[in-house]
Amino acid sequence: xxxxxxxxxxxxxxxxxxxxxxxxxxxxxxxxxxxxxxxxxxxxxxxxxxxxxxxxxxxxxxxxxxxxxxxxxxxxxxxxxxxxxxxxxxxxxxxxxxxxxxxxxxxxxxxxxxxxxxxxxxxxxxxxxxxxxxxxxxxxxxxxxxxxxxxxxxxxxxxxxxxxxxxxxxxxxxxxxxxxxxxxxxxxxxxxxxxx
Amino acid sequence: xxxxxxxxxxxxxxxxxxxxxxxxxxxxxxxxxxxxxxxxxxxxxxxxxxxxxxxxxxxxxxxxxxxxxxxxxxxxxxxxxxxxxxxxxxx
Numbered sequence: 001x002x003x004x005x006x007x008x009x010x011x012x013x014x015x016x017x018x019x020x021x022x023x024x025x026x027x028x029x030x031x032x033x034x035x036x037x038x039x040x041x042x043x044x045x046x047x048x049x050x051x052x053x054x055x056x057x058x059x060x061x062x063x064x065x066x067x068x069x070x071x072x073x074x075x076x077x078x079x080x081x082x083x084x085x086x087x088x089x090x091x092x093x094x095x096x097x098x099x100x101x102x103x104x105x106x107x108x109x110x111x112x113x114x115x116x117x118x119x120x121x122x123x124x125x126x127x128x129x130x131x132x133x134x135x136x137x138x139x140x141x142x143x144x145x146x147x148x149x150x151x152x153x154x155x156x157x158x159x160x161x162x163x164x165x166x167x168x169x170x171x172x173x174x175x176x177x178x179x180x181x182x183x184x185x186x187x188x189x190x191x192x193x194x195x196x
Numbered sequence: 197x198x199x200x201x202x203x204x205x206x207x208x209x210x211x212x213x214x215x216x217x218x219x220x221x222x223x224x225x226x227x228x229x230x231x232x233x234x235x236x237x238x239x240x241x242x243x244x245x246x247x248x249x250x251x252x253x254x255x256x257x258x259x260x261x262x263x264x265x266x267x268x269x270x271x272x273x274x275x276x277x278x279x280x281x282x283x284x285x286x287x
Contacts, residue, residue, distance in 0.1 A: 043279065065203045065257075081257030082203050082277070135208040150204070152211050152255030 025125030025191025041083030078148030117177035211255030
């Protein structure tokens with residue numbers, strides 16, 4: 001596979017930024033994924049698709065709104081709509097495996113590996129920072145680990161999965177990634193942020 | 197204004213796109229009744245009160261919805277998936 005270049009450019013440079021005199025509240029990094037895939041079930045095929053995805057990715061997925069899962073190999077998935085899942089993992093073969101395995105009568109699988117950029121943001125102030133950008137409840141009780149939300153920041157669609165108590169991954173269109181990185185950095189300035 | 201998406205839960209209006217009047221009944225495709233087609237394509241009742249509308253949760257789960265809304269108060273009365281609404285685009 002052709003090596004993927006980061007779309008984030010020279011502005012997204014490692015180091016400490018913003019008001020970091022008393023330490024940084026969040027760390028932002030580009031989460032490099034081998035595969036990013038969206039799977040959609042035809043109406044009535046949601047259960048079959050969920051079972052197939054669970055078996056192929058070795059995840060315990062459910063079709064419940066916003067539900068998600070992750071495994072130790074770094075493969076993760078979450079529900080982004082009725083019968084729709086966003087899956088990602090370090091394995092570059094994952095997209096091809098899913099496309100080959102999901103029957104055309106069950107649903108569709110789209111390889112988005114080159115079309116999305118994933119930001120990971122973590123730290124003690126992560127909920128505070130994200131709450132500035134999205135009208136969602138980021139508390140752990142309302143947004144448990146592994147669950148996900150499909151939302152938008154103005155005209156930019158963002159899919160968010162909670163990967164830890166203080167860690168989120170944000171999937172954005174690759175063509176908007178640099179602009180969104182600026183937005184994320186701007187929102188993090190008051191708590192200080194580290195770029196890794 | 198908040199809309200209770202049946203999939204995502206309560207979300208801000210900014211995530212939704214208006215998709216049109218959901219009370220229209222499309223004439224038979226073989227119909228040559230120009231008044232019926234004119235009404236279907238152009239004429240809208242614009243009621244002051246309850247109104248059925250199509251919306252899409254474009255900035256979320258992307259589901260198409262039928263929303264019953266009060267045009268005077270902007271109160272959202274019911275929200276359902278459009279695919280489950282009786283008669284598709286008919287009231």
